[in-house]
Amino acid sequence: MDTKQLADFLRVRREALDPGDVGLPDTGRRRTPGLRREEVARLADISTDYYTRLEQDRAPQPSPGVLRAITRALRLTLDERDHLFRLAGHRPPDRRRSDEHVAPSLLGVLDRLYDVPAQVMTDLGATLVQNDLARAVFGDLTRLRGAAGTVVYRWFTDPRARAGYPVQDHATESRALVADLRAAAVRRDDAQAKDLVKRLLRASPEFEALWRLHPVGVMRSRRKRIQHPEVGLLELDCQVLVDEERTQILALFSPAAGTPTAERLTLLGSLGPLAAQRSSR
Incomplete structure (x- = not known):
């Protein structure tokens, strides 16, 4: 050092x-x-x-x-x-395997997003960095590590991950997550993706059943509905921006038109850290 x-x-x-x-x-x-x-x-x-x-x-x-x-x-x-x-006396992360470095250009965009939830994620669904409003909506997901750091693993193994979603949306969310993981796993073809799939196949019969159907689809835009404990139902239109190497995404969650979500996000932002502590999606 x-x-x-x-x-x-x-x-x-x-x-x-x-x-x-x-x-x-x-x-x-x-x-x-x-x-x-x-x-x-x-x-x-x-x-x-x-x-x-x-x-x-x-x-x-x-x-x-x-x-x-x-x-x-x-x-x-x-x-x-x-x-x-x-x-600092450490070996640098392997660029061929590590996808935790967030490009300054993505961070620059994130820095300027104040009124909508936004977060940078890997293409396997691990959250790397969030703005304040994203933490208020989803909780602080950046502290999670390993398989539990990915949204797809939490969804199929931890009932708390589904608690904030309306029950009628669960099947659609499950299929979308499996389809996105299938596309990412083949595109990456690396040990990290293969290990995540193996863990899910062992841990979740629901995941295994959907995986056998071989759905494929990269999530670029969709509607998400979240029942937040502080402000009620949030209806968000998710748009995804992909980096050049397709290993990271910037996910933007805009309030759906014709819903009270914009006002509820403003209220949520005013609650500050308290909202993030009570939310985990």
């Missing part, structure tokens, strides 16, 4: 960012250039004290999880991310 170069790299990258680059409000002229340390720490969901010690060359070795969070907070490119990992 090269703590001196690590500290310098973090400081230089922080000072190169303006608040608007990361979706923060511009509060006027600053005495020093770039983001404040506490802003980077908040974006990375780590303590300000720990981040400060990293920049001051007096912190213990950061974990890969912390490095991934800092990568997103500082909007690093893949090359910069790999450099960060090496400075």
Whole structure:
């Protein structure tokens, strides 16, 4: 671990960012250039004290999880991310297998979305980053790891994942998730996708029955209905933007026209962290 170069790299990258680059409000002229340390720490969901010690060359070795969070907070490119990992004494993630690096361009779009829920996900359905409104609607899904981090695995193995959806929508949701996973698994043809399918086949007879029907379909747009515990029924039109390598998607959830969903999203946004704590979809 090269703590001196690590500290310098973090400081230089922080000072190169303006608040608007990361979706923060511009509060006027600053005495020093770039983001404040506490802003980077908040974006990375780590303590300000720990981040400060990293920049001051007096912190213990950061974990890969912390490095991934800092990568997103500082909007690093893949090359910069790999450099960060090496400075911190870790091997960089394998680009051929890892899909957890969110491109700065996708993060830039997400930063500017305030009035609709939006989140970046892998094509296997793991949530990588969410805006505040998405956390309020779906709960904080970014902390989940492994198979349980994917929406399709939770749907077929954890009854709580279906609790917020009207019962009459369950069959349609099940088939759509299986069809999307089938397309992604063949497109990727990697160990991660194969392992997810094997786990689901062992864990869920419903999944196994649908898998045998061989449905195929990439989810690009559809209507989702969610019964939120704080504001009631939300009817959302989901639109999906796909990155160039088709390994990540930006999912946007717009309020359906002719429904009270827009007003309910506004109310939900005003509830802040409380809503996210009570929601998990």
